[in-house]
Amino acid sequence: MSKNENLSTPGTSKAVKTILTLVMSFISVVYVMPVLAVLINSFKLNTFVKTETFALPNAESFAGFANFIKGMTFGNYPFFKSVLYSVVITLLSTFLILLFTSMAAWYIDRRNSLICRIVYYLCVFSMVVPFQMVMYPLSKTADKLSLNTPWTIPIVYLGFGAGLAIFMFVGFVKSIPLEIEEAAGIDGCGPVRTFFSVVMPMMSPTMISVGILEIMWVWNDYLLPYLVLDINEYRTIPIHIQYLKGSYGTVDLGATMALILLSIIPVIVFYLACQKHIIKGVAAGAVKG
Amino acid sequence: MKKKKMSGGANALSKPLGRWGWFFLGPVFAAFCIGFVWPFLQGIYLSFCEFKLISNAKFTGFDNYIAAFTDATFLRSFWYTAIFAIVSLVLINVLAFLVAYVLTQGIKGSNLFRTVFFMPNLIGGIVLGYIWSMIFDGVLSRYDTSILQESGWGFWGLIILLCWQQVGYMMIIYIAGLQAVPEDMLEAARIDGARGDQTLFRVIIPNVMPSITICTFLSLTNGFKLFDQNLALTAGLPFIIQPDGSAIKTTEMMALNIYQTFYSQGSTSPGIAQAKAVIFFLLVAGLGLAQLSITRKKEVQQ
Numbered sequence: 002m003s004k005n006e007n008l009s010t011p012g013t014s015k016a017v018k019t020i021l022t023l024v025m026s027f028i029s030v031v032y033v034m035p036v037l038a039v040l041i042n043s044f045k046l047n048t049f050v051k052t053e054t055f056a057l058p059n060a061e062s063f064a065g066f067a068n069f070i071k072g073m074t075f076g077n078y079p080f081f082k083s084v085l086y087s088v089v090i091t092l093l094s095t096f097l098i099l100l101f102t103s104m105a106a107w108y109i110d111r112r113n114s115l116i117c118r119i120v121y122y123l124c125v126f127s128m129v130v131p132f133q134m135v136m137y138p139l140s141k142t143a144d145k146l147s148l149n150t151p152w153t154i155p156i157v158y159l160g161f162g163a164g165l166a167i168f169m170f171v172g173f174v175k176s177i178p179l180e181i182e183e184a185a186g187i188d189g190c191g192p193v194r195t196f197f198s199v200v201m202p203m204m205s206p207t208m209i210s211v212g213i214l215e216i217m218w219v220w221n222d223y224l225l226p227y228l229v230l231d232i233n234e235y236r237t238i239p240i241h242i243q244y245l246k247g248s249y250g251t252v253d254l255g256a257t258m259a260l261i262l263l264s265i266i267p268v269i270v271f272y273l274a275c276q277k278h279i280i281k282g283v284a285a286g287a288v289k290g
Numbered sequence: 291m292k293k294k295k296m297s298g299g300a301n302a303l304s305k306p307l308g309r310w311g312w313f314f315l316g317p318v319f320a321a322f323c324i325g326f327v328w329p330f331l332q333g334i335y336l337s338f339c340e341f342k343l344i345s346n347a348k349f350t351g352f353d354n355y356i357a358a359f360t361d362a363t364f365l366r367s368f369w370y371t372a373i374f375a376i377v378s379l380v381l382i383n384v385l386a387f388l389v390a391y392v393l394t395q396g397i398k399g400s401n402l403f404r405t406v407f408f409m410p411n412l413i414g415g416i417v418l419g420y421i422w423s424m425i426f427d428g429v430l431s432r433y434d435t436s437i438l439q440e441s442g443w444g445f446w447g448l449i450i451l452l453c454w455q456q457v458g459y460m461m462i463i464y465i466a467g468l469q470a471v472p473e474d475m476l477e478a479a480r481i482d483g484a485r486g487d488q489t490l491f492r493v494i495i496p497n498v499m500p501s502i503t504i505c506t507f508l509s510l511t512n513g514f515k516l517f518d519q520n521l522a523l524t525a526g527l528p529f530i531i532q533p534d535g536s537a538i539k540t541t542e543m544m545a546l547n548i549y550q551t552f553y554s555q556g557s558t559s560p561g562i563a564q565a566k567a568v569i570f571f572l573l574v575a576g577l578g579l580a581q582l583s584i585t586r587k588k589e590v591q592q
Contacts, residue, residue: 018396018397021395022397022398025392025393025399025403026399026403029406032409032454033406033409035410035421035422035425036421038424038425039424050428051427054424054428054429055428101317101318101321104314104315104318105314105317105319107314108307108311112311114311116311116315120315120318120322127322127326127330129511129574129575129578129579130326130330130575131514131515131545131570131571131574132517133545133567133570133571134330134567134570134571135326135329135330135333136329136549136567137329137336137552137567138329138332138333138344139329141344142324142328143324146324148324156321157324157325159317159318159325160321160323160324160325160326161326162325163318163322164326167318186306192310192314193313217412220414221412221413221414222414223414223415223521224517224518224549238417239414239416239417239518242420243521243522246420246522254424257420261417261420261421264417265417268412268413269412271412272408272409272412279412280408283411283459283462284462284466
């Protein structure tokens with residue numbers, strides 16, 4: 002298949018292209034408006050967020066950084082704690098998933114025993130099962146096995162998220178020629194060394210794709226940690242934000258927007274920094290799925 | 291998309307690997323059993339039981355399923371979800387394809403536009419719901435209403451939110467598909483004097499069918515499984531009070547309905563909720579597979 006960046010037919014003249022650029026620019030500006038709205042409203046006093054949502058803060062409505070300071074202890078739970086737990090859970094889960102599913106995927110493909118095939122097809126199957134199907138028994142089981150802390154919940158993520166990761170890794174392992182591993186074997190490498198010093202380095206492009214998909218999933222996930230974690234002790238960012246909305250009447254919209262801004266800034270920085278990998282990872286994940 | 295066979299069992303690695311199963315497969319196997327297999331099986335079992343606590347579950351046959359199918363809120367949420375999923379599927383895919391098509395015409399700033407359109411995808415559903423409820427209320431408060439008061443706004447609000455979030459994602463897949471259209475086919479169409487629309491419908495669209503398959507599959511199942519955004523934007527409000535005194539939430543989708551049946555105050559039996567969850571699973575899996583097999587048939591071999 003030949004790749005071509007440019008599908009333009011002779012009909013797409015220069016003038017048309019310029020118009021398209023202008024139209025797209027306009028749509029892009031509209032597209033970032035919601036994020037800009039969060040930005041401007043995070044500096045407004047509470048009462049003005051609803052009445053002057055789309056106006057820039059003026060002398061009357063400007064709240065300065067008061068919203069941010071107030072937001073820190075909002076909802077009777079320190080915001081930085083939920084940031085910390087979100088980071089811990091996301092990093093640990095992604096690490097566990099990458100390490101263990103890549104090992105399992107290699108073993109599944111190269112060993113190809115009956116158990117391997119059963120596990121593989123179960124993984125593929127698990128991808129079409131909605132979370133609602135397992136959430137009740139899963140939260141009870143996790144409670145019983147004390148997987149309800151930020152340090153142990155990654156095991157639940159490893160279990161529930163194994164499907165897509167195994168599927169993508171197996172797809173990649175199939176494309177690695179056996180000869181390299183056989184040569185490593187002849188040179189005296191056992192399976193463990195063969196995997197960690199020969200196979201794993203070759204898997205890094207898929208590692209990045211899978212890693213990004215898992216980070217996006219775990220970081221934004223709400224229901225699983227909400228049901229599994231002990232909520233009075235541990236909250237992630239989505240849980241924290243949902244809790245603000247739960248407390249009716251007393252919601253300070255300005256401070257809430259400040260928190261939302263703080264929670265999407267790292268996401269946008271992460272996106273701009275690894276944009277290429279993210280887009281590639283998403284395309285790869287979708288094509289495999 | 292074709293399945294390759296696994297590298298056969300008779301390779302030189304298969305044997306020495308045999309003793310290492312516990313090491314390579316063990317951790318994932320254990321976690322997979324805890325996180326998926328056991329809850330899944332237990333979920334099926336519990337859907338046939340009446341219980342308050344799992345430890346004293348009593349087998350009651352199909353009672354829960356009968357209760358689920360006669361629950362007006364569940365049936366309503368089914369139709370609501372189905373209509374929502376179809377509308378969002380059509381809108382998201384048409385918009386995403388249009389944008390992808392324009393961005394592969396070699397116009398200036400394509401990369402920047404792509405970056406912008408994809409960005410909302412990284413923001414989680416709860417936060418998205420919160421952002422948009424602020425925006426909708428900012429607009430609707432001028433007309434003395436709110437997204438929580440009119441179910442029409444709740445529906446279209448959620449559609450707008452979901453389009454904003456997912457058009458960029460589908461666009462990425464369509465761009466990949468469009469870039470893989472063979473240049474010689476386009477060249478041939480050009481030489482044969484095909485008009486723009488002929489090239490689009492006869493050459494380009496048949497060639498991007500694999501992308502269309504994936505995108506329609508994803509948007510259909512995403513639409514059905516939608517939860518976070520639904521919860522954060524309207525949480526099912528506003529209510530309608532039925533003649534018999536029960537309340538129906540007008541913008542409640544299936545996933546949220548199941549969740550409410552499990553966990554809301556006054557919820558009587560998690561068994562019924564679990565039966566609903568099993569029905570939901572069968573529906574999503576069945577629809578997804580049916581959709582895949584229908585669009586797969588339309589893909590052209592290259």
